[in-house]
Amino acid sequence: PPRGGPDTAGPIDSMRTPGDGRFRFHYLRTGKQDAVYFASASYEGIAYFSRPLTSTRVSGDDAAITVFDTTSIHFPLAIKGRHIVISSPSVDGSREVVEAYEIANESDQTLVSPDDAHPSWTAPLPAGVAQIQAGESDISPAAISAVGGRLHVTAPFAPGLKQLSFQYTLPQSSFPLHIPLEQDVTVLELLLEEPKAEARG
Numbered sequence: 001p002p003r004g005g006p007d008t009a010g011p012i013d014s015m016r017t018p019g020d021g022r023f024r025f026h027y028l029r030t031g032k033q034d035a036v037y038f039a040s041a042s043y044e045g046i047a048y049f050s051r052p053l054t055s056t057r058v059s060g061d062d063a064a065i066t067v068f069d070t071t072s073i074h075f076p077l078a079i080k081g082r083h084i085v086i087s088s089p090s091v092d093g094s095r096e097v098v099e100a101y102e103i104a105n106e107s108d109q110t111l112v113s114p115d116d117a118h119p120s121w122t123a124p125l126p127a128g129v130a131q132i133q134a135g136e137s138d139i140s141p142a143a144i145s146a147v148g149g150r151l152h153v154t155a156p157f158a159p160g161l162k163q164l165s166f167q168y169t170l171p172q173s174s175f176p177l178h179i180p181l182e183q184d185v186t187v188l189e190l191l192l193e194e195p196k197a198e199a200r201g
Contacts, residue, residue: 043067093172135165
């Protein structure tokens with residue numbers, strides 16, 4: 001099981017499971033009290049994690065790790081939420097934009113990217129985007145890039161919900177801003193920091 005904490009983090013033990021997937025670890029809690037312990041499993045090159053191990057003895061569903069078969073055959077991921085926050089203009093008229101997506105894989109397979117040229121998920125970016133940065137999310141910043149006016153994600157998407165956040169700068173010339181929606185979104189939220197800003201859809 002791995003340990004994560006402010007003082008140190010990393011795996012503390014490992015084992016190969018038998019065919020039925022059962023495992024048992026004995027470990028001592030060390031260091032700071034707020035450290036988090038959990039179990040992880042690697043299946044077909046993808047890491048899956050248990051819930052945090054909160055008690056002295058953890059078993060059954062509380063320690064279970066669910067793994068899935070993988071596929072690189074692309075299928076659409078559902079957008080459960082898209083949140084866009086546009087700041088007031090700075091001195092040069094540019095604005096900071098933060099976008100957050102809630103992306104759901106509603107299948108029973110983990111969608112993987114075969115290579116960087118074939119992302120597992122992609123989204124349009126407005127024209128003029130500069131200084132794009134990954135924010136706090138369930139996806140590693142190393143798996144996020146901007147290519148040809150689009151955001152590319154090469155991280156795997158296991159069944160369930162993942163949050164993705166990123167931010168960028170837009171020059172004054174990008175406004176009025178047009179934000180394309182390429183697929184259905186369950187919840188769309190647009191927040192404008194500028195008091196006199198106007199939004200239409």
